[in-house]
Amino acid sequence: MRLKWTKQLSVGNAIIDSEHRNLISIANNARRAIRARDSFTLSQELEHLEEWLYVHFANEGKIAQAINFDFSQHKLAQQCWLKELWFLRDELACKNGLWSDDAIEQSCHFLSDWMIDGHIISLDMLMKPVLQTYDYNFLPSMTGDATHAVVAG
């Protein structure tokens, strides 16, 4: 089943919500590639996911700083998530698509758990009470082109 962003996952900020929708879309693409045992596409999607996670984590950090939210717990979790993602990527890459049914289920479950429960619900939701005191479209000054989110196909 595809991961889906719903209003219940809103953290109260347009940029963060938009980026979460984008990340969920990429995670869905990666899950589809895992189930299809398509190692090449999976490697592209995980690379794409990693690139967007860097953008997203940087933007969340800027927003947290602008609203005076203690972001230290987030930073530690984000480092762990990236390490887990690299571990998953390496585990799957070394078998080059010859993944067991169990490995496929565990990998898809990991991406789902990690994206929705671990990332958005357990951690980013902690910012919601503070973000809700700001306009939904609140956007601190950000540099570069990292503020836009493109929904992956």
Ligand SMILES: [Fe+2]
């Ligand atoms: Fe997030």
